[in-house]
Amino acid sequence: MNFEYTEEQTLLRNTLSRYFADAYDFEARRKMTGSDAGRDPAVWTALAEELGILGAAFSEEQGGLGGGALENMLIMEEFGKALAVEPYLSTVVVAGGFLKRSKSPAAEGMIEKIISGEAIVAFAYAEPTGRYDLSAVKTEAKASGSGYTISGQKSVVAGAPWATHFVVTAKTATGVAAFLVEAGADGISMRSYPTVDGGMAAEVQFDGVSVGADARLTAEDGLADIELVVDEATVAACAEAVGCLHQLHAQTMQYAKERKQFGRAIADFQVLQHRMVDMFMEVEQAVSMTLMATLKLGEDAKARAAAVSLAKAKVGRACKFVGENAIQIHGGMGMTDELAVGHYFKRATILEGLFGSIDHHLARYEKLSF
Amino acid sequence: MNLDFTPEQIAFREEVRAFIAENYPEDLKSKMADSEELGKEDYLAWHRILAKKGWVAPGWPKEYGGPGWSTVERYIFAEECAKADTMMILPFGINMVGPVIYTFGTPEQKARFLPRILSGEDWWCQGYSEPGAGSDLASLRTKAERQGDHYIVNGQKTWTTLAQHADWGFFLVRTDPDAKMQEGISFLLIDMKSPGITVRPIITLGGEHEVNEVFLDNVKVPVENRIFHENKGWTCAKFLLAHERTGIAGVARSKRGIEKLKQIAKTEQANDRPLIEDPFFRRKIAELEMDLTALEYTELRVLANEQAGKGPGPESSLLKIKGTEVQQRITELVLEAVGHYGAPYFRGFPEDGDNIYPIGPDYAHQAAPRYFNMRKTSIYGGSNEIQRNIIAKMVLGL
Ligand SMILES: Cc1cc2nc3c(=O)[nH]c(=O)nc-3n(C[C@H](O)[C@H](O)[C@H](O)COP(=O)(O)OP(=O)(O)OC[C@H]3O[C@@H](n4cnc5c(N)ncnc54)[C@H](O)[C@@H]3O)c2cc1C
Ligand SMILES: Cc1cc2nc3c(=O)[nH]c(=O)nc-3n(C[C@H](O)[C@H](O)[C@H](O)COP(=O)(O)OP(=O)(O)OC[C@H]3O[C@@H](n4cnc5c(N)ncnc54)[C@H](O)[C@@H]3O)c2cc1C
Numbered sequence: 001m002n003f004e005y006t007e008e009q010t011l012l013r014n015t016l017s018r019y020f021a022d023a024y025d026f027e028a029r030r031k032m033t034g035s036d037a038g039r040d041p042a043v044w045t046a047l048a049e050e051l052g053i054l055g056a057a058f059s060e061e062q063g064g065l066g067g068g069a070l071e072n073m074l075i076m077e078e079f080g081k082a083l084a085v086e087p088y089l090s091t092v093v094v095a096g097g098f099l100k101r102s103k104s105p106a107a108e109g110m111i112e113k114i115i116s117g118e119a120i121v122a123f124a125y126a127e128p129t130g131r132y133d134l135s136a137v138k139t140e141a142k143a144s145g146s147g148y149t150i151s152g153q154k155s156v157v158a159g160a161p162w163a164t165h166f167v168v169t170a171k172t173a174t175g176v177a178a179f180l181v182e183a184g185a186d187g188i189s190m191r192s193y194p195t196v197d198g199g200m201a202a203e204v205q206f207d208g209v210s211v212g213a214d215a216r217l218t219a220e221d222g223l224a225d226i227e228l229v230v231d232e233a234t235v236a237a238c239a240e241a242v243g244c245l246h247q248l249h250a251q252t253m254q255y256a257k258e259r260k261q262f263g264r265a266i267a268d269f270q271v272l273q274h275r276m277v278d279m280f281m282e283v284e285q286a287v288s289m290t291l292m293a294t295l296k297l298g299e300d301a302k303a304r305a306a307a308v309s310l311a312k313a314k315v316g317r318a319c320k321f322v323g324e325n326a327i328q329i330h331g332g333m334g335m336t337d338e339l340a341v342g343h344y345f346k347r348a349t350i351l352e353g354l355f356g357s358i359d360h361h362l363a364r365y366e367k368l369s370f
Numbered sequence: 371m372n373l374d375f376t377p378e379q380i381a382f383r384e385e386v387r388a389f390i391a392e393n394y395p396e397d398l399k400s401k402m403a404d405s406e407e408l409g410k411e412d413y414l415a416w417h418r419i420l421a422k423k424g425w426v427a428p429g430w431p432k433e434y435g436g437p438g439w440s441t442v443e444r445y446i447f448a449e450e451c452a453k454a455d456t457m458m459i460l461p462f463g464i465n466m467v468g469p470v471i472y473t474f475g476t477p478e479q480k481a482r483f484l485p486r487i488l489s490g491e492d493w494w495c496q497g498y499s500e501p502g503a504g505s506d507l508a509s510l511r512t513k514a515e516r517q518g519d520h521y522i523v524n525g526q527k528t529w530t531t532l533a534q535h536a537d538w539g540f541f542l543v544r545t546d547p548d549a550k551m552q553e554g555i556s557f558l559l560i561d562m563k564s565p566g567i568t569v570r571p572i573i574t575l576g577g578e579h580e581v582n583e584v585f586l587d588n589v590k591v592p593v594e595n596r597i598f599h600e601n602k603g604w605t606c607a608k609f610l611l612a613h614e615r616t617g618i619a620g621v622a623r624s625k626r627g628i629e630k631l632k633q634i635a636k637t638e639q640a641n642d643r644p645l646i647e648d649p650f651f652r653r654k655i656a657e658l659e660m661d662l663t664a665l666e667y668t669e670l671r672v673l674a675n676e677q678a679g680k681g682p683g684p685e686s687s688l689l690k691i692k693g694t695e696v697q698q699r700i701t702e703l704v705l706e707a708v709g710h711y712g713a714p715y716f717r718g719f720p721e722d723g724d725n726i727y728p729i730g731p732d733y734a735h736q737a738a739p740r741y742f743n744m745r746k747t748s749i750y751g752g753s754n755e756i757q758r759n760i761i762a763k764m765v766l767g768l
Contacts (some may be wrong), residue, residue: 126710128730129639136641155708155730193729196576196738203729203746233621261506271755321704327575327745329502331753332529335581335746346575346742350704350713357706359650 003204003291005074009067012056013074016367019051020082026340033085038200039162048117055115057092058335059101062111069232073239080243083340083347085199087120087159093236095121095167097229098217100176106180110165122163122183124154124204125230128303133354134169134176134226139206141170141179147212148172149185150179153205160202161192167217168206175221177231184263185209224301231308232297234355238290238315241351244344245283245318248326251341252276255330266329275325282318289314301349306368309361317362375442386450393419394456395673402455407578407717410493410535416457426488427464434472434480435488441536441677445670452622458646460532463487463494467540470557470606476599483538483559487628495533495562497584498607500526507542507757508551508604510626512586514543514558515602521545521591521716523566527584533569534582536562541586546601559595559601574746575718576739599728600707611752618751619693627700628658633732634707646706657701665692677679684764687757694747694754701741706736715739 024043032040048054056071058064065071072093093113099107099114114118130136131187139152152171157166164185171177181188186306187209192202196354197298215284218225253276256267296304323345327334330341352358376385395415401408420426427442430436438444439447468487473478486492495736503510523543533539539560546554566589572581598606632655635646645651670687703711711730717739729735748754762768 018657029636048511070627129642131638131640131645131709133641156711191729194715196715196742197713200715201713260502261504263509269755271758324745328748328753330754331749332499332581332746335574335743337575337577337750342575342742346738348739349741353706353709353712358710359706360646 002134005070007076008065010069012053012067012071013078015051016053016075016078017081019046020078020084024082024084026083026343027116029085032196033198037086037162038194040350043081044117044120047088048115054088054092054117057096058115062100062108064111069163069235069294072232072236073286073290076236076239077243080240080245080315080347083244083247083343084231085197087122089233089236089240090123090159090163090167091119091121092219094123094167094229094233095119095180097232098167098180098225098247101225101229102217104180104214104217106215107319110180112221113164119164120159120162121165121167121180122157122202122204123167123233124157124160124166124206125226126155126157128153128155134230134361135223137169137176139170139214141172141177143173147210147215149154149210149211150181150206155203156195156201157204158199160190160204161170161200165221166204167323168204169226170206172220175219175223176226177220177222178217178226179211179215180217181206181209181215185211195350196342197350205272227305228354230355231304234308235290235293236296237351237354237363238286238293238311241315241319242283242286242290242347244348244351245286245322248322248341248344248348249276249279249283251344252279252326252329255333255341259331272329275329279322279325279343283320284317284320302368306365309356309365309368312356313358313361313365316352317360319348320358323348323352336337373616375446379442379675383560386447387454389423389425389452390454394454394530395419398457399455402457410669413457413460413532413535414490414493420459420487420731422752426459427468427489430468430472432644434484443675445673449622449625452626455626456622460493461542462531462536463490465561466496466603466610467494467538467612470540470597470610473609474557474606476662478594478719479597481557483485492533493532494638495530495536495539495584495687497527497530497533497539499529501528504529505753507607508543508555510542512541512543514545514556514591515622516593519593521593521596523558523560523586523589523591525586527586528574528581530582530584531580532582533562534571534579536569539561539584540597543602543608544630547601548617549601552604554601555603555607557597557606558591559597560586560589562593564591565587575742576736577677578743579714580743588620595603612683618686618747619665619669620660620690620697621693624662624665624693624696624700626664627697630733630766631655631658631704631707634704637710637731637733638707649705651707654703658696658703661699662691662696665689665696668692669702682759687752687760688763690751691748691754691757696708697747698741698744701737701744704733705737705741708737712738 006061055064056067060066071203099111141148141150166181189205190202195201257265257268289311293308294306326341427436432438476542491736500510514521516524539562541558541560544554545556566587568585570583571579636644638645710733716731718733
């Protein structure tokens with residue numbers, strides 16, 4: 001048994017951590033997320049060029065650095081710590097996840113564009129009535145000529161306003177498949193908006209969008225592929241949550257030591273000490289579960305899905321408990337927009353529901369294992 | 371022992387229901403449904419209508435302009451208002467400073483302030499908390515120095531709710547710097563238009579401008595604006611805190627909140643089946659109703675005591691803790707119910723009229739900001755930790 005990171009992995013984490021500390025502190029983030037674009041494109045360029053991390057999770061043959069799920073985990077955890085809004089999850093973990101397995105001739109060129117930072121991809125999977133069920137897709141991909149025509153509506157597509165491409169899930173003649181579509185393609189319209197956690201998203205309408213056969217990234221009956229990639233993305237979301245949770249706990253500890261009431265630091269009150277101990281235990285278990293699920297991503301579909309769902313449910317609980325108590329222990333200060341802690345709480349809240357709520361994942365686990 | 375309403379009480383309920391149906395402003399309904407940012411006039415419209423009818427201050431004694439209702443009638447009134455989703459009447463004048471004034475004020479003070487609280491002419495804010503004095507309120511440092519027939523007030527208050535609209539504020543200030551903690555404090559009414567007052571917004575988690583910092587720089591306050599004796603303001607403050615806590619259970623509003631939650635869960639689809647059919651989700655609603663019912667009957671017991679002339683005592687801390695937990699849980703489940711559509715953020719981002727695709731259902735628009743915002747309820751009005759300390763000491767004698 002060995003839980004140690006390789007030298008490369010440690011280096012990767014440190015490089016990214018240092019970059020965020022320099023270029024992405026809370027005030028810098030506030031400026032970026034408050035701008036019309038909702039981000040500063042220079043960050044993405046820096047991640048691609050200066051740090052060269054966008055290829056960390058691709059194989060060397062694909063032009064990457066030879067990493068995989070562990071690298072994604074490390075990177076997402078740093079994103080969580082910095083509360084970074086950049087679309088690594090949808091671009092590298094999701095789109096990259098499909099592309100690296102795809103037999104489509106378009107895949108190779110697209111991976112190159114992702115690694116170089118040229119392409120940003122948003123994942124259009126949710127629909128108004130599908131909730132978290134990946135098979136509940138009403139968007140249709142009708143075979144036409146040698147390709148497909150895609151029509152349907154996708155909900156709350158994170159990062160859509162920044163995207164050069166979408167990965168969109170759609171119903172085919174035999175099942176559900178994932179397609180790669182250029183964001184500027186005819187027939188796509190978007191309604192963009194900010195999200196409560198500081199990001200951007202959009203409602204995306206596909207209205208008879210024509211794509212070639214090479215746009216299909218999975219089998220026509222590709223639910224198994226989609227489940228796999230979304231499981232990887234779910235674990236990445238857990239890793240981001242872990243970064244967030246560490247911060248929530250650390251900021252709360254620091255505040256409780258500094259804040260004085262009744263002539264002493266509020267950290268002296270045993271009830272708050274125990275609360276912070278409980279938070280600590282939740283964070284540590286979230287770390288363990290994220291690692292567990294990351295290591296099990298390579299197992300057969302059933303074992304993998306069960307592990308991921310159990311992890312996501314546990315991490316979801318941690319998000320709620322740690323987030324709510326971080327605010328509570330900060331008192332009135334926790335309610336302000338001015339302090340970082342509230343923003344971590346908001347992101348943790350969204351992560352709790354991302355790719356499925358606690359209930360959804362517990363139910364999925366029950367179905368797979370009982 | 372009997373839980374039924376008398377025929378008179380049932381008739382009263384019908385009267386209240388009919389009055390609300392006929393008089394509640396239509397445009398307020400749509401504004402609240404759309405969760406628009408409410409202006410001062412929006413807050414006051416319903417207040418004024420109730421004031422005209424004589425119903426705006428259900429708890430006040432008749433001689434000061436209350437309707438003279440029994441505890442049960444007040445309960446019925448609150449239920450009917452909640453059922454109709456009426457605008458909340460702001461507590462600062464009616465529930466807080468009003469009772470302090472009619473309990474501790476001079477005849478002149480009563481004549482001067484009470485009618486204007488009832489009519490809504492004066493908007494009040496509460497100047498208790500300071501940056502260094504939150505849970506430990508008695509450590510407050512804003513000081514008032516006597517100069518002839520005035521006090522000169524200097525210091526800073528914070529978290530002052532809706533002070534941006536306030537005409538008057540009731541403030542706790544230190545008048546004897548040498549006395550121990552609670553003993554040197556006085557209760558002052560301060561005209562918010564006085565020179566030397568600066569109100570600065572604090573923006574909260576959901577993007578709201580609900581609270582403020584209030585700076586007082588050599589503010590001149592006539593001595594006649596002091597309620598009760600100099601250095602005895604803590605008596606008023608404690609009295610007021612007890613008043614603040616009873617209303618805080620919010621049973622009627624929570625009942626309505628659960629009704630709306632159920633409606634949402636019936637509308638929301640999980641893979642083409644209504645969410646309400648999901649056994650996990652409906653169990654959570656059932657648990658919430660269990661807690662709310664326990665709260666309701668605990669409150670009724672407290673009210674019955676009150677009617678018998680006892681209370682509200684430290685037991686009201688229980689109502690505050692459990693009431694706010696239920697309120698928070700409702701917003702939590704609404705957010706869970708709306709799924710992906712909890713994420714879009716609408717503030718400062720109005721939906722245009724002729725949009726082709728709406729951004730999720732209307733009821734989802736405020737789900738997340740409301741969940742975030744409601745975290746405040748376990749912090750303010752004496753945090754839930756402080757309430758537990760109160761129960762431990764005052765009720766259990768620990
Ligand atoms: C089945 C069993 C087997 C045991 N086996 C052994 C053994 O093999 N060898 C041995 O030496 N002892 C043994 N013990 C004794 C055990 O270690 C003590 O019971 C334990 O240390 C608690 O002490 P106490 O029972 O005196 O309870 P107390 O110390 O009186 O505690 C009573 C309660 O007060 C709480 N409490 C106490 N102090 C604080 C504080 N500062 N803050 C917050 N809460 C506090 C405790 O958590 C507990 O809930 C055993 C006990 C049991 C029940
Ligand atoms: C939205 C909002 C509106 C408000 N409106 C008003 C208003 O209109 N007027 C006004 O005067 N004030 C108002 N307040 C202030 C409110 O009353 C205070 O926030 C509250 O008293 C807590 O004080 P604090 O924020 O300084 O937190 P602190 O007192 O610093 O508390 C921080 C944490 O420590 C805990 N803690 C403190 N002491 C103890 C203890 N002895 N034992 C265990 N735990 C402890 C608290 O429970 C809390 O979790 C408002 C606050 C909010 C958030």
